[in-house]
Amino acid sequence: MDERSGSRLLRFWWLWAIIGVLIIVAAGILLTQRAALAAPEQPIEFSHNLHNEAGVQCLFCHSNPMRSDVAGIPSVERCVGCHGVIATDRSEVQVLLGYWERQEPIPWQRVTEMPDHVFFSHQPHLLSGVSCETCHGDVGQMAAVRPVRRMDMGWCLNCHLEQPEEKVARLADCLACHK
Amino acid sequence: MGLGSTIRNVVLEPFVQPPESELPGRATWFASTCRQCPAGCGITVRVINGRPRKIEGSPTHPLNRGKLCARGQAGLQLLYNPDRLRNAVRQNNGRGSREFEPMAWDVVLDLLTSSFQGLSSPEAVGFLGGLLPDHLHALVSVFLDAAGSPAPVLFDLHTALEGRTTAAALASRWFDADRLPIYDIANAEVVFSFGSNFLETWMSPVAQSVDYGTMRQGQLGGRGFLLQFEPRLSSTAASADEWMPVEPGTEGLIALGLGRIIVEENLGRSGSHREHSLMYRNVDVGAVADASGVSTEELLRLARIFTDVDRPVAIPGGYLASLPNGQPASDAVMALNVIMRRLGREGGVFLPQEVPAEAFSSPVPASSFSEVEELIERMQAGKVELLFIHSSNPIYDLPSWSGFQEALANVPTVISFSPFVDETAVQADWVLPDHTYLEGWGYQVVAPGADRPVMSSQQPVTIPLYDTRSTADVFLALADRLGGEIAAALPWTDEVAFIEDNTSQLLGSSIGVFDAPTPAGFWSRWRQNGGWWSQNSIRQEPEIARDLTQPLEVPKAEFDGDPEGFPFYLVPYEAILLSDGRGANQPWLQETPDPMTTARWNTWVELNPETAVHFGLTDNDLVRVISATGELTAPVVVYPGIRPDAVAIPTGQGHQDYGRYAEQRGANVMELIGPSHGTLNWGSTRVRLEPVGRSAKLARLESLDGEGRETVR
Numbered sequence: 059m060d061e062r063s064g065s066r067l068l069r070f071w072w073l074w075a076i077i078g079v080l081i082i083v084a085a086g087i088l089l090t091q092r093a094a095l096a097a098p099e100q101p102i103e104f105s106h107n108l109h110n111e112a113g114v115q116c117l118f119c120h121s122n123p124m125r126s127d128v129a130g131i132p133s134v135e136r137c138v139g140c141h142g143v144i145a146t147d148r149s150e151v152q153v154l155l156g157y158w159e160r161q162e163p164i165p166w167q168r169v170t171e172m173p174d175h176v177f178f179s180h181q182p183h184l185l186s187g188v189s190c191e192t193c194h195g196d197v198g199q200m201a202a203v204r205p206v207r208r209m210d211m212g213w214c215l216n217c218h219l220e221q222p223e224e225k226v227a228r229l230a231d232c233l234a235c236h237k
Numbered sequence: 238m239g240l241g242s243t244i245r246n247v248v249l250e251p252f253v254q255p256p257e258s259e260l261p262g263r264a265t266w267f268a269s270t271c272r273q274c275p276a277g278c279g280i281t282v283r284v285i286n287g288r289p290r291k292i293e294g295s296p297t298h299p300l301n302r303g304k305l306c307a308r309g310q311a312g313l314q315l316l317y318n319p320d321r322l323r324n325a326v327r328q329n330n331g332r333g334s335r336e337f338e339p340m341a342w343d344v345v346l347d348l349l350t351s352s353f354q355g356l357s358s359p360e361a362v363g364f365l366g367g368l369l370p371d372h373l374h375a376l377v378s379v380f381l382d383a384a385g386s387p388a389p390v391l392f393d394l395h396t397a398l399e400g401r402t403t404a405a406a407l408a409s410r411w412f413d414a415d416r417l418p419i420y421d422i423a424n425a426e427v428v429f430s431f432g433s434n435f436l437e438t439w440m441s442p443v444a445q446s447v448d449y450g451t452m453r454q455g456q457l458g459g460r461g462f463l464l465q466f467e468p469r470l471s472s473t474a475a476s477a478d479e480w481m482p483v484e485p486g487t488e489g490l491i492a493l494g495l496g497r498i499i500v501e502e503n504l505g506r507s508g509s510h511r512e513h514s515l516m517y518r519n520v521d522v523g524a525v526a527d528a529s530g531v532s533t534e535e536l537l538r539l540a541r542i543f544t545d546v547d548r549p550v551a552i553p554g555g556y557l558a559s560l561p562n563g564q565p566a567s568d569a570v571m572a573l574n575v576i577m578r579r580l581g582r583e584g585g586v587f588l589p590q591e592v593p594a595e596a597f598s599s600p601v602p603a604s605s606f607s608e609v610e611e612l613i614e615r616m617q618a619g620k621v622e623l624l625f626i627h628s629s630n631p632i633y634d635l636p637s638w639s640g641f642q643e644a645l646a647n648v649p650t651v652i653s654f655s656p657f658v659d660e661t662a663v664q665a666d667w668v669l670p671d672h673t674y675l676e677g678w679g680y681q682v683v684a685p686g687a688d689r690p691v692m693s694s695q696q697p698v699t700i701p702l703y704d705t706r707s708t709a710d711v712f713l714a715l716a717d718r719l720g721g722e723i724a725a726a727l728p729w730t731d732e733v734a735f736i737e738d739n740t741s742q743l744l745g746s747s748i749g750v751f752d753a754p755t756p757a758g759f760w761s762r763w764r765q766n767g768g769w770w771s772q773n774s775i776r777q778e779p780e781i782a783r784d785l786t787q788p789l790e791v792p793k794a795e796f797d798g799d800p801e802g803f804p805f806y807l808v809p810y811e812a813i814l815l816s817d818g819r820g821a822n823q824p825w826l827q828e829t830p831d832p833m834t835t836a837r838w839n840t841w842v843e844l845n846p847e848t849a850v851h852f853g854l855t856d857n858d859l860v861r862v863i864s865a866t867g868e869l870t871a872p873v874v875v876y877p878g879i880r881p882d883a884v885a886i887p888t889g890q891g892h893q894d895y896g897r898y899a900e901q902r903g904a905n906v907m908e909l910i911g912p913s914h915g916t917l918n919w920g921s922t923r924v925r926l927e928p929v930g931r932s933a934k935l936a937r938l939e940s941l942d943g944e945g946r947e948t949v950r
Contacts, residue, residue: 098246128262131251161253168247179262 097204098167110198123180176235256287268767270693272674273308276441277681279767282698300687301443314823315673320896322670323703350718361622362386367393367629370679383726390612391604394634394817397917399439400558401603407567413782419685423448424584426546427462433554436473437813441686469885470878482880485806486794487529489566494525498540505544507578515786548584559920561794581778588777589684594742606917616644624648632660638912654708659895670705691770797911798865798923807922808885809906815889821899834874835938840903843876843885859929869904872935
C-alpha cells in the first residue's frame with residue numbers, strides 16, 4: 059500500500075515541481091517588493107525629518123523641480139553653506155565636512171527612479187499644482203527616505219485619468235510619457 | 238511587480254561645487270570651433286550637468302552649415318581620454334624614461350623664467366608649432382618678437398599631407414597672394430581633381446562635401462561631373478564619374494597636355510587662347526601621351542569634357558604636391574583654370590576675403606619644409622637652448638632621415654605643451670599640458686573654405702577637467718615675470734583679455750552678421766554665435782601676377798629608389814579617420830571602418846589583385862614593404878582600386894606612445910619615405926615587397942575582429 063501511494067505521489071511529480079516553483083517565485087516577489095520599498099543605505103545618515111522640523115523647505119535643497127526635469131540633489135557646497143557653522147560637532151555632519159575637505163562628491167543612493175523608457179519631468183507636475191508629497195510621500199516625517207509608491211504605469215495613469223476632461227486625452231496618450 | 242529591476246543600486250553624485258548657473262537636468266548648448274583639423278568648422282556642444290555630451294555642426298556657421306565629420310564628433314574622446322596628462326610634469330630619469338613627476342604651476346613658471354634668463358642669447362629659443370590655434374600663434378609671435386627670438390616654425394604631418402605649403406607657394410607665384418585659393422566646387426559643372434581628396438581630409442572637407450552635394454544635385458540645371466586623377470581609388474575618386482589611375486608623377490604632364498590641346502584647338506567658350514599659347518610652346522602632346530600612357534585621343538576626349546561646359550575647374554591636390562615635381566605640376570593644373578578664364582568666376586577659383594580687422598587680417602603662414610630643416614640644423618648645431626613644442630609631434634611625423642630626434646638631443650631644455658604623452662613629449666624635459674579645445678579659448682581665421690570672411694571663435698564648454706593650463710596663459714605669465722620690453726609688449730592679464738581685445742577690432746564693421754553698441758555686447762554675441770562672419774558672400778577675385786609668356790614645364794618625376802630594385806610606387810594616403818595620426822588615441826575613430834576597405838584598428842597594405850596573385854598573397858597575409866629608407870610589415874588588403882604597380886598604405890598608426898588606444902598598433906608609413914629637401918615629398922618613394930609567409934587577421938567591419946569577436950573595446 060505504501061508503495062502504491064508513493065508511486066501515486068510520484069505520478070504527479072510535475073504538479074509538485076510547479077507548486078515548488080510557484081512558492082519560490084512568490085517568495086521572491088514578496089521579498090524583492092519589500093526590498094524595493096525599503097530605504098537604501100546612504101553614505102551619511104541624513105534625516106529629512108530633522109531638517110523638516112527645523113523649518114527647511116523641500117525646495118531649499120532640491121531647488122530645481124519648478125524649472126527643470128529633475129529636482130536636483132544639493133551640491134556638497136550647499137550642505138556646507140549651513141553646516142560650516144551649524145551642528146558641526148555632530149558625527150554625521152563631520153562625515154559631510156570630510157567630503158567637503160577632500161572635495162569629493164557624496165555617493166548618495168538613488169531612492170526614486172523612473173524607468174529609462176519614459177520621459178519624466180518634474181516641472182509640469184509642480185507647475186500644475188502636484189505637491190511633492192503626492193508622489194514622494196511624507197518625506198518630512200521620515201528619518202531615512204524610502205519610496206512609498208510603486209511608480210508603475212497604472213499608478214501614473216490613475217492620476218492622469220482623474221484630471222479635467224479636456225486634458226485627459228492628452229495626458230492618456232502613450233507618447234505623453236513614453237519615449 | 239518585483240524580482241529585480243527595481244532593486245538596483247544607482248549612485249547619484251552631486252557636484253561638490255556646481256558650475257555657475259548650472260541647471261541640473263537641462264542641456265546647455267555652447268557654440269565653439271572644432272580643432273580636430275585646421276578647417277575651423279563651427280560646432281555646438283550639448284552640455285548637461287557641466288559635462289559635454291555631444292558635439293554637432295553649428296547650423297548657422299557659414300563654413301560647415303550644420304554638418305560635422307566623424308573626427309569632429311569624436312572630439313569628446315580627447316576631452317575624456319583616460320590617457321590625458323592631469324598636471325604639469327617633468328621626467329625624473331632623463332628624457333625617454335617615461336617617469337613623470339608632477340610639478341606645481343608656480344614652480345614651472347619659476348623654472349621657465351630662470352631658463353629663459355639663463356639663455357646665452359634670445360636667438361637661442363625655438364618654437365615649433367603644429368596645428369596652432371590662431372590666437373596662440375599671434376600671442377607667441379608677439380612674445381618671441383619682443384624677446385628678439387626667431388618666429389615660430391609651423392610643421393605638422395597633416396599640413397604636409399594636404400600640400401598646404403605647396404598651395405601657398407602656388408598662390409604666391411600666380412596671384413602674389415598670401416592666402417590659399419578656394420575652388421568653387423558647388424557652382425562648377427566639371428571638376429578635374431588632380432590628387433585632391435577633397436571629400437576626405439584635404440583643406441576643408443566638410444564644406445567641400447556640402448559643395449559637392451550642391452554640384453551633384455544639379456542646382457544649376459545639370460548634374461556636375463567629377464574626374465579624379467590619382468593612382469589609388471580614394472573615397473573621393475569613388476564618388477567621381479571617372480577615375481584615371483595614371484602613372485604616378487605624370488599628372489602634371491597630363492594637365493600640361495590638356496592645356497596644349499585646348500590652346501591649339503581653341504577649345505572652350507571663353508574666347509581666344511592666343512595670349513596663352515606661349516605658356517605651352519614647349520609642350521609636345523605626343524610626348525605627354527608616351528610618358529603618361531594616356532593616348533592622344535584620350536587626352537582630346539578629356540580636353541573636350543573640360544571645355545564643353547561654361548564652368549569647369551581644375552584642383553591641384555595634396556597628392557600632386559607630394560610628388561617630386563609637385564610645384565610645376567600644380568602650376569600646370571592652375572594654368573588650366575587660367576586659360577579657361579576661371580579666376581573670380583562662379584564655379585572657378587577665388588581667394589579668401591580678408592577679415593576687416595588688423596588682428597585677423599594676416600593668415601597664419603604655413604612654414605615651408607626648408608624652414609623646418611633650418612630649425613633642425615640650428616638644433617643640431619647647438620644654437621637652440623630652449624625649444625617649445627606645441628600641437629606638433631615631429632618625432633612621429635618626420636622620417637628618421639630628418640635628424641630631428643638626434644638634433645633634439647643637442648637642445649638643453651625641451652618643453653612640450655601636449656595634453657598627451659606623445660612620441661615627442663617623451664623626449665621633452667617638461668610637459669606642460671595645454672587644455673583640450675573643449676576646455677580652452679581661442680579663435681581661428683577660416684581660410685580657405687567659406688565664401689565669405691569668417692572668424693570662428695572657440696570658448697570653453699566645460700571647466701577644465703584637470704590641472705592643465707592654457708599655453709597662452711603660460712606665456713603671458715612668463716612675460717610678466719621677465720618684465721621689461723616683453724611684459725610691455727604683452728600687457729594682457731590673461732588669454733581671454735587678449736582675445737577680447739582683438740575681437741573688439743571687429744566692432745562697428747558694416748558687413749558683419751551682427752554688431753553691438755559696446756565691446757562687452759560684441760564679446761557676448763561673438764561667443765553666442767561662435768564667431769563673426771559677413772552677412773553676405775564676399776569673395777576675392779585673384780589677379781594674375783605671373784608672366785604668361787613664360788613657358789610651363791613639368792620635369793620628369795624622379796622617385797627615390799631605382800625601378801629595378803624597388804618596382805612599386807608607394808602611395809601613402811591620409812587616413813580619413815585617424816588623419817595624420819592625431820586621431821589614433823580616440824577609440825571611436827579606430828573603430829570606424831575605413832570607407833574603402835572596411836579595415837580598422839591597424840595598418841594595412843593595399844595591393845592590386847594582379848600583384849597579389851603574382852606574390853601568392855591574399856587578404857590578411859603579412860607582407861614586408863621595403864624602401865631604400867626603411868621597412869614595415871603589415872597585412873594585405875587585396876584592393877582592385879589601385880594600379881598594379883602601386884602599393885597604398887594609410888597614415889595614422891604605428892605610435893610608440895600616445896596612449897593606450899594608439900600604442901603598439903600597426904606601422905608608421907612615414908618610416909618608408911625617402912629623403913627630400915625643401916618640401917616633404919611623401920609621394921616620391923618606390924618600394925619592393927617581400928611576403929612574410931604568415932598572416933595576421935585584420936579587423937574589418939564584416940569579419941568583426943577577424944575571429945568573430947566584437948572589436949568594440
